[in-house]
Amino acid sequence: xxxxxxxxxxxxxxxxxxxxxxxxxxxxxxxxxxxxxxxxxxxxxxxxxxxxxxxxxxxxxxxxxxxxxxxxxxxxxxxxxxxxxxxxxxxxxxxxxxxxxxxxxxxxxxxxxxxxxxxxxxxxxxxxxxxxxxxxxxxxxxxxxxxxxxxxxxxxxxxxxxxxxxxxxxxxxxxxxxxxxxxxxxxxxxxxxxxxxxxxxxxxxxxxxxxxxxxxxxxxxxxxxxxxxxxxxxxxxxxxxxxxxxxxxxxxxxxxxxxxxxxxxxxxxxxxxxxxxxxxxxxxxxxxxxxxxxxxxxxxxxxxxxxxxxxxxxxxxxxxxxxxxxxxxxxxxxxxxxxxxxxxxxxxxxxxxxxxxxxxxxxxxxxxxxxxxxxxxxxxxxxxxxxxxxxxxxxxxxxxxxxxxxxxxxxxxxxxxxxxxxx
Numbered sequence: 111x112x113x114x115x116x117x118x119x120x121x122x123x124x125x126x127x128x129x130x131x132x133x134x135x136x137x138x139x140x141x142x143x144x145x146x147x148x149x150x151x152x153x154x155x156x157x158x159x160x161x162x163x164x165x166x167x168x169x170x171x172x173x174x175x176x177x178x179x180x181x182x183x184x185x186x187x188x189x190x191x192x193x194x195x196x197x198x199x200x201x202x203x204x205x206x207x208x209x210x211x212x213x214x215x216x217x218x219x220x221x222x223x224x225x226x227x228x229x230x231x232x233x234x235x236x237x238x239x240x241x242x243x244x245x246x247x248x249x250x251x252x253x254x255x256x257x258x259x260x261x262x263x264x265x266x267x268x269x270x271x272x273x274x275x276x277x278x279x280x281x282x283x284x285x286x287x288x289x290x291x292x293x294x295x296x297x298x299x300x301x302x303x304x305x306x307x308x309x310x311x312x313x314x315x316x317x318x319x320x321x322x323x324x325x326x327x328x329x330x331x332x333x334x335x336x337x338x339x340x341x342x343x344x345x346x347x348x349x350x351x352x353x354x355x356x357x358x359x360x361x362x363x364x365x366x367x368x369x370x371x372x373x374x375x376x377x378x379x380x381x382x383x384x385x386x387x388x389x390x391x392x393x394x395x396x397x398x399x400x401x402x403x404x405x406x407x408x409x410x411x412x413x414x415x416x417x418x419x420x421x422x423x424x425x426x427x428x429x430x431x432x433x434x435x436x437x438x439x440x441x442x443x444x445x446x447x448x449x450x451x452x453x454x455x456x457x458x459x460x461x462x463x464x465x466x467x468x469x470x471x472x473x474x475x476x477x478x479x480x481x482x483x484x485x486x487x488x489x490x491x492x493x494x495x496x497x498x499x500x501x502x503x504x505x506x507x508x509x510x511x512x513x514x515x516x517x518x519x520x521x522x523x524x525x526x527x528x529x530x531x532x533x
Contacts, residue, residue: 112193113227113228113229114164114193115229116229117166118157118166118233119232119233120153120166120235120236120237121213121217122169122237127481130357130477130482130488131489131506131528132357132490133172134490134491136172137172138355140172141360142422142440143363144405144420145405145406145422146385146422146423148385149237149238149240150176150180152241152242152383155242155383156245157235159381160244161246162233163190163193164190165183165196166196166198168216169197170216176197183195184386186384196223212323213234213327214316214327214330214331217316218319224313230308232306232307234304234306234307239302239353240350240352240354240374242350242374243304243347249306251345255284255343257306257342258311258335258340258342259307259343260344261277261301261305261332261343262301262345263277263300263301263344263346263347264302264351265299265346266300271297272292275288275301275328275332276288276289276300277297277299277300277344278297278299279344283346285343288301288333288336290328290329299344302351305332312331318334319334350373356481357484357486357488358484361437361484367420368403368419368420388408390409391409392409393406393411394412398429399413399416400417401415401417402415403418404421405419405421406421409424410427412425413427414431414444415427415433416432418434419433419435419438420437421433422438422439423440423441424440425438425442425444428445428448431448431450432448433450434452436451436468437454437455438453438455439455442455442457442459442461443459445465448461448466449465450468451469451487453467453468453489454489456493459490459493459495461489462495462497463498464498465495465497465498466499466501468487468502470522470523472504473502473503473524474524475505475524475526476524477528482505482526483504485503485504487501487505489506489507490506494510495507497513499516500520502523504523505521505524507521507528509528509529510529511529
């Protein structure tokens with residue numbers, strides 16, 4: 111039997127519904143980040159940098175692009191005969207076919223995969239966070255404490271603690287209580303959704319809880335393990351970690367990359383972030399172009415102005431067009447005279463001439479106050495914006511729009527245009 115000390119199980123099946131039109135057709139871990147990467151590149155790179163060469167990636171929602179991106183794992187050196195990366199979608203069984211109904215249920219459905227490596231430890235990861243972490247250091251901590259479960263946790267501001275699962279630990283970091291999104295938190299140490307389990311403890315808990323509807327680590331597995339007297343420790347992490355689960359936090363994390371001294375550094379030699387690279391030509395910046403403090407991807411053709419922005423590969427910015435404080439994803443065309451402010455524009459969007467986006471006074475969203483609640487204008491992939499229209503703040507657009515969709519040539523702040531079949 112193959113023997114691996116620790117394998118990783120990477121949960122990448124989530125829709126990321128709070129990213130609105132950005133995840134209407136793609137799983138959140140496959141969303142672009144930093145002009146070059148996908149969100150899933152960060153945990154995958156952390157694995158190989160930490161010496162973990164066996165990773166199961168659990169997919170479910172809109173997996174096509176994620177599967178194509180991961181392939182056989184070549185960019186992360188995870189194309190191995192033994193181990194490597196394996197994509198694990200829900201599959202048909204002889205009795206019934208089950209979707210993954212919760213984080214722990216997804217892991218339970220892949221017990222056989224884990225068992226085949228007979229691991230001592232299993233690392234559970236989420237596919238939608240931006241951070242760098244050496245999981246080997248966390249494993250050493252797990253062993254030193256003779257722990258059954260180690261939960262990576264980090265301090266958050268007290269006023270935000272209620273948004274997370276928080277852990278209450280003693281002076282030795284042993285956890286005495288676990289609160290899932292509490293109204294009155296007893297601690298500000300938030301779980302990061304990163305766990306190391308000793309394999310027999312995980313296997314037992316998953317089998318015992320197999321009939322629990324929507325079985326989840328924070329709600330069910332951790333409390334079950336705790337009630338059974340197992341040793342659970344908090345591994346306190348102090349580095350950069352960002353849950354890019356909302357439009358505002360996604361935009362902020364991208365914008366932090368262009369700071370003069372970025373809080374999160376993509377340029378470190380000793381901890382590289384790997385990704386699938388397409389063979390693209392270099393960027394072209396014309397004599398008329400103006401660039402200030404921006405990331406510009408390969409294959410871009412920039413003839414206008416780009417200021418404080420993150421521009422992915424193969425983006426065309428025509429003469430007289432300007433992009434300010436925005437994220438423009440791969441394959442977009444921004445035509446002459448167009449001005450874009452505070453926007454997130456997904457892949458392969460075509461924006462006509464003399465369009466203005468992201469202007470006017472802020473207004474509440476008429477589509478979803480839960481998702482759209484900041485000044486950002488968000489445009490979904492493959493959308494088309496006609497010439498000459500003005501688009502406000504806190505708007506959502508998805509689909510091939512026409513001038514008739516914009517009364518008086520405008521989409522006011524808080525408004526939306528979502529074509530049938532787009533969400």
